[in-house]
Amino acid sequence: MLDENAVAKAHAVYTPFTLSIYDVLVHGLSNRFAWRCPTRRLIALYRDNLSSHHLEAGVGTGFLLDRAGTARLSRLVLLDANRNCLDRAGRRLARFKPELHQVNLLAPLTPDLAPVNSVGLTYVLHCLPGRMSEKLKAIDHLRPLMSKGATLFGATILGRGIAPNRAASALLDLYNAKGVFNNREDDMAALSDGLRQRFDEVAIAEEGCVALFRAT
Template identity: 65%
Template sequence: MSETNALKGAGRDRRAKGSGTADLDAIAKAHAIYTPLSLPFYDIAVHGLSNRFAWKCPTPKLVELYRRHLSRNHLEAAVGTGLFLDRAGRAFDRLVLLDINTNCLETAAGRLGRFSPECRRTNLLSPEPLDLRPFDSVGLTYVLHCLPGYMSEKLVAVDHLRPSMADGATLFGATILGRDIRPNAPARALLRAYNRRGVFNNLEDDLGALREGLESRFAHVEIAQHGLVALFSAS
């Protein structure tokens, strides 16, 4: 059995239950882990340890992506703790932080207070329009692998962000792949545990589906894979 197939049992039960359409329970499970107790450990667990030792994409690679694509008029979707905006060394005329989880919004807004960010609590999978003045850049990092459903369903999130992109704006970010990958032992253990808990829903996510979904929406798409992580930009 391939390494990827061995992981599949973790996601099979959940997938068997439904039609593949994201249900509210799955959406809630994907962000329930971000609490006031866990968030102080998020940066060290994810960006300090997992990126380097499990996902094999060291955090400086992601910071570099932010430095390349951030504009002064930026929307950060699924902001988490706001680490990338904090570390990128850029300034903003307008910064909006979006997340479904108020703990994340509060944490990131506090950390990024020097940019006077505006916060928006939103479910990226909800069809409700964002109704925001257009941005020149939109960040979407480490959330696609959390969202329930197949890649085609997850990319509904991008459809909700697109009306908030100005002409020529760039959408960029990263996601951890769960299929057609060669995970090491720590990565396998984390993928299995996170998918069992519904924190990740990425066992069907591969590079091809991401590329196809982005190329069907944008004229210019760049994707690079580092370890298990796909880094993308699209405009």
């Protein structure tokens, strides 16, 4: 059963203040010094996989789309459980005229949306509560919004089977204690198996503590 309290804890941390420091903290410092996955690798993942009709699930500040989006992005749908994230990312990405929808990815999605050709899901799975099989329900909820042959891509910070440095260990302890992360049991095998059960083609790579994936 869905633990509403755990779902809320995983996104309630994103206030206007925390979002104002998010890019520096996550994409500036943590990716480099803790997770050891350079932000340029994430931006490259977006540049390589963004289609003209894109849906982003779990938008944060909209940083990656801002860096990677090009004029060929003609339709952009942003989904998030947190209104502050939608508002901030919506303003930042206003040039793409985004459609904003406040939704919980762990519950069936109700918005009646035309299917897209690509879906981004970055740094969301490690936030979601539950085992990997429960987290991946988010993907099951997104699949009806993907056209045939559409690509799902993104990244997630793993909690098991990695070699975290001191900074990464401290952040994993802190964020899991606060319920902002729920990734103690997340490993490459569970992610890879879950994606392969759902998609024909799966590419998955590990960089530092991060799994980067692409599935069609």
